[in-house]
Amino acid sequence: MVIAALSRRPGVSREALVAMVRAQRDSFGREPRPQRTGFVGSRRVPRGARCHGDRGLAPPGLGSARNCVSGRRIPGRMRSSLTPLGSSVSRDRVISSFPKWYTPAACLQLREHFHGQVSTACQRGNTGTVGLRLSKVVVVGDLYVGKTSLIHRFCKNVFDHDYKATIGVDFEIERFEVAGTPFSLQIWDTAGQEKFKCIASAYYRGAQVIITAFDLTDVQTLEHSRQWLEDALRENEPGACFVFLVGTKKDLLVSGARRARRPRGTRSRGMPAGGGHDCPLPAGENVKAFFSRVAALAFERSVLQDLERRSSSPLQVGGGDVIRMEGRRPETPDSRRPSGPSCC
Numbered sequence: 001m002v003i004a005a006l007s008r009r010p011g012v013s014r015e016a017l018v019a020m021v022r023a024q025r026d027s028f029g030r031e032p033r034p035q036r037t038g039f040v041g042s043r044r045v046p047r048g049a050r051c052h053g054d055r056g057l058a059p060p061g062l063g064s065a066r067n068c069v070s071g072r073r074i075p076g077r078m079r080s081s082l083t084p085l086g087s088s089v090s091r092d093r094v095i096s097s098f099p100k101w102y103t104p105a106a107c108l109q110l111r112e113h114f115h116g117q118v119s120t121a122c123q124r125g126n127t128g129t130v131g132l133r134l135s136k137v138v139v140v141g142d143l144y145v146g147k148t149s150l151i152h153r154f155c156k157n158v159f160d161h162d163y164k165a166t167i168g169v170d171f172e173i174e175r176f177e178v179a180g181t182p183f184s185l186q187i188w189d190t191a192g193q194e195k196f197k198c199i200a201s202a203y204y205r206g207a208q209v210i211i212t213a214f215d216l217t218d219v220q221t222l223e224h225s226r227q228w229l230e231d232a233l234r235e236n237e238p239g240a241c242f243v244f245l246v247g248t249k250k251d252l253l254v255s256g257a258r259r260a261r262r263p264r265g266t267r268s269r270g271m272p273a274g275g276g277h278d279c280p281l282p283a284g285e286n287v288k289a290f291f292s293r294v295a296a297l298a299f300e301r302s303v304l305q306d307l308e309r310r311s312s313s314p315l316q317v318g319g320g321d322v323i324r325m326e327g328r329r330p331e332t333p334d335s336r337r338p339s340g341p342s343c344c
């Protein structure tokens with residue numbers, strides 16, 4: 001049904017779509033299917049959370065004009081999830097050299113270049129299905145630390161002073177071109193509120209990258225980040241995820257502005273209610289560089305995994321290999337007839 005719906009998209013071949021659906025399905029691992037009701041995994045709603053259950057929802061990135069989890073209308077977004085098959089990405093999503101770390105003191109990967117095998121594979125266009133897949137990035141952390149703002153700053157280049165709590169989960173798909181190869185990140189925004197944690201944690205599985213966000217003006221959110229990270233790691237294979245710790249709201253430190261007031265009725269695991277709402281618009285400093293590095297690391301690992309999988313695969317269909325069929329052929333009416341001289 002999904003494929004039928006997709007194949008109505010003009011200019012995209014059915015085979016390419018089938019390959020993409022398979023690649024997406026693989027990349028989602030065993031995570032639960034997105035719900036059709038908004039309460040389980042709906043988008044951020046203003047205080048007093050409304051249910052979006054009446055909205056029609058579709059699987060992620062599969063041609064619908066709505067984000068599957070949120071039910072929110074996002075005209076350009078869904079189109080972008082399919083474009084690895086065709087058009088180019090915007091110039092600021094092109095990554096040709098390995099993006100540098102933020103600070104070497106807090107960095108586990110100090111390499112400055114792509115892995116040799118990855119560079120070679122990219123030069124030869126031998127990156128397998130990496131260009132069709134989505135790498136999953138999960139952003140976790142206490143409520144109100146700025147997870148959604150971080151994602152929206154990068155994906156939409158917007159900043160919203162109004163706090164709207166994330167209910168369950170939401171996601172954005174961001175396309176890149178890394179070393180000449182199309183590549184997409186699926187960035188999952190999770191709810192920081194305790195009552196939604198069980199919903200959000202169902203989406204941790206299959207993450208390639210875990211971003212733990214904390215508020216630089218609230219040390220308790222940093223203390224809690226260890227627990228957030230452990231919870232996310234528990235749902236994934238050991239060593240399978242890149243891990244990042246991101247401090248938000250630096251502008252409040254710099255400007256000395258008072259912390260924004262947390263909405264009434266939300267209980268934080270670490271944030272006491274602050275003073276007035278007096279924050280300067282954050283400049284989004286380092287956000288693009290950060291996500292570029294996330295994309296480059298995720299891409300590199302995806303290519304290496306793809307190369308490894310293909311080299312260990314016994315059968316290579318389409319690469320000139322012969323598949324030998326062992327054993328007797330099943331009997332058919334034709335095969336029961338006496339065989340005379342024939343050519344083939």
Ligand SMILES: Nc1nc2c(ncn2[C@@H]2O[C@H](COP(=O)(O)OP(=O)(O)OP(=O)(O)O)[C@@H](O)[C@H]2O)c(=O)[nH]1
Nearest residue numbers: 143144145146147148149160161163166192249279
């Ligand atoms: N001044 C300033 N405010 C920020 C920054 N990042 C986020 N905020 C504000 O902090 C509040 C919370 O931000 P969100 O992005 O909604 O927080 P969240 O972590 O997604 O919250 P939950 O969805 O409840 O988990 C909002 O009012 C934002 O405008 C920042 O870098 N600087």
